[in-house]
Amino acid sequence: MSEAFTADVAVVGAGVSGLLVASELVRAGRDVVVLERGTRASHADQLAGDASQTPPATAAHNDESPPDTERYPWDYGYAVGGCSLRWSGVAVRLLPADFELRSRYGVGRDWPIGYGELEPFYADAERILGVAGGPGAQTDQPAHPLSPIDRLLAERLAPYVPVPQARPSAERNGRAPCTALARCRLCPSDARWSALHLLDDEQLDGHEGFRLLEATAAARIRVRDDHAAVVEAVRADREHVEVRANEVVLAANAIENAALLLRSDLDDGVAGRNLADHGHRLLHVECDVPTGAGYGASVTTGLSLAWADGPFRAQRAAAVLLPVNAGVELSEVVTAQLAAGVRGAPVREAARWRKEHTLVLDTLYEDLPDPRHRVELSPRRDALGLPLNRITYSWGGSDYVRAAEAQLEQDLGERLADIGGRLVHAAHTALGGHQLGTCFMGAADGVVDAQERHHRIANLWVTGGSSFPAYSAMHPALTIAALALRLGRRLGAV
Numbered sequence: 002m003s004e005a006f007t008a009d010v011a012v013v014g015a016g017v018s019g020l021l022v023a024s025e026l027v028r029a030g031r032d033v034v035v036l037e038r039g040t041r042a043s044h045a046d047q048l049a050g051d052a053s054q055t056p057p058a059t060a061a062h063n064d065e066s067p068p069d070t071e072r073y074p075w076d077y078g079y080a081v082g083g084c085s086l087r088w089s090g091v092a093v094r095l096l097p098a099d100f101e102l103r104s105r106y107g108v109g110r111d112w113p114i115g116y117g118e119l120e121p122f123y124a125d126a127e128r129i130l131g132v133a134g135g136p137g138a139q140t141d142q143p144a145h146p147l148s149p150i151d152r153l154l155a156e157r158l159a160p161y162v163p164v165p166q167a168r169p170s171a172e173r174n175g176r177a178p179c180t181a182l183a184r185c186r187l188c189p190s191d192a193r194w195s196a197l198h199l200l201d202d203e204q205l206d207g208h209e210g211f212r213l214l215e216a217t218a219a220a221r222i223r224v225r226d227d228h229a230a231v232v233e234a235v236r237a238d239r240e241h242v243e244v245r246a247n248e249v250v251l252a253a254n255a256i257e258n259a260a261l262l263l264r265s266d267l268d269d270g271v272a273g274r275n276l277a278d279h280g281h282r283l284l285h286v287e288c289d290v291p292t293g294a295g296y297g298a299s300v301t302t303g304l305s306l307a308w309a310d311g312p313f314r315a316q317r318a319a320a321v322l323l324p325v326n327a328g329v330e331l332s333e334v335v336t337a338q339l340a341a342g343v344r345g346a347p348v349r350e351a352a353r354w355r356k357e358h359t360l361v362l363d364t365l366y367e368d369l370p371d372p373r374h375r376v377e378l379s380p381r382r383d384a385l386g387l388p389l390n391r392i393t394y395s396w397g398g399s400d401y402v403r404a405a406e407a408q409l410e411q412d413l414g415e416r417l418a419d420i421g422g423r424l425v426h427a428a429h430t431a432l433g434g435h436q437l438g439t440c441f442m443g444a445a446d447g448v449v450d451a452q453e454r455h456h457r458i459a460n461l462w463v464t465g466g467s468s469f470p471a472y473s474a475m476h477p478a479l480t481i482a483a484l485a486l487r488l489g490r491r492l493g494a495v
Contacts, residue, residue: 016083149293
C-alpha cells in the first residue's frame, strides 16, 4: 500500500537547507512537500527529554565503515531542524580566497562561483538567522563584546575579530539573548537559532502551500527520460510514499544526499567522492599570567584569523582559532589530581591555578579534496530495507593538515612567549559534525553545476554542505544557508 502526493517542488531534508529552500518557494507561491527521516520536537520537548531528536526507526543512524576499519565518529541526526539542533551557532562567511584555492595557490579546487555571487545571500542569511555581527556581517545585532581572554589574545593573535554567531546579543523575535552558560548542544534558553524557527518565523506551519512528511525516508528518485519524476520514500512501518514533483531538491547532509543519488543509479563516477569533515584540534596552553577564563557574553566571542589565508596554503592547510571562554573543565583537573593520589587542599589549589592560567583554544583546519574519502552503498541493509551507507574516511592522515597543525602550534609558542604560553595538551575533538563535498559543484567534473543543478537530470538540485567544492577552515553553516536562499529564489522565479 502506498500514499501519493503531488507538488511543484519536493525537498528531501528538513534542516537548514531544506526549510530555507521551502520558505523561499512558499513565499513565491509554489507548493512544496518536504520529506524528513526524523520527527519534530519543540525546544521544550528537547529539554524535557534531554535530546535534540526522537528516534523513530527512520531516524536510526545508518552508516558503517568498511570491514576491518575503525568507524569515524560522524555526528549527525535525522530530525526536523537537522544539525541546526546541535550546532554551536558560529555563523562566519567564507573568505574570498576560499572560493579560489586552485587559481590562487595551485592546490585543491576552485568553486565555480565567487564570493561576490554569494555576498547578497550571506547578508540575507545573517538577517534570517539573527546573527550577532562581526566582520562583514550585515545585521542589526551587534557582536558579542570581547571577553577577558579575547582582550589578552587580540594583539598577540592578530588579525583577531569578534565571532559572528546566530545567538542574539539582545532579545530578538521573542528569542532570549545568549545566557553564556556553555551548554550550546541543547541551548537552555532557545537563544541559538535553529531551523525550527523557520516554521514559526517564516510562517511555514499551517501554510496551504507547505506540507511536511515526518518519519519518511527518501529511498530513491525515479527517473524517466532524464527527468526526476517521483521521489519514492518509506515510513517506519514499511509503508511506501510517492511524491511527484516538477522539481526535486536534495537538502539532506552530505552522506545522505550522496547515498540517495547512488540508490537512484545516479552515480556518474563522482557522487559520494571527496567526503570531508572539519578537524577540530583542542589545545590547552598554560600561561604565567591569569587568562580571565570563566567570563564572556557567549561561549566563544573572538576569532583569530592569523592562519586563515596566505600563500602558505600551497603547502599547508588554513586554520582558524577560537578561544573557549569557559576555560578548562574543573572536573578534568580534579579527576587527574585524585588519580595521581593528591587529596585535600592541594587538589583545590591545583584546580584554581589551572582554571585561572589555562587557555582552551579550539582550532579548525581545512583539507584538500580526496576521492578516497567517500560514501558507497553497503550490501547490508537497515531496518527500512535500504542499503547502509558505507563510509571510507579517516582524519589526521593528511600531510597538508599535519603541517598546518605543527606550524600553528609553533607560532603559538612564539606569539604567547611574553605571557609564558606553553602548550600542555592537544587532541582531536568534536569530529564528524561538518559533512561536506560529496556532491560538489563543478563546471564539468562535479556532480552539480554552478547553480547546484545535477549535470544530467535537469530538474534535480543538490544543496547544502554536500555541494562544497572546497572546504575552507571556516564553519560552513552560513554558507549552507546562503546557498539555500540562492537556490530557493532561483526555483521560485521559474
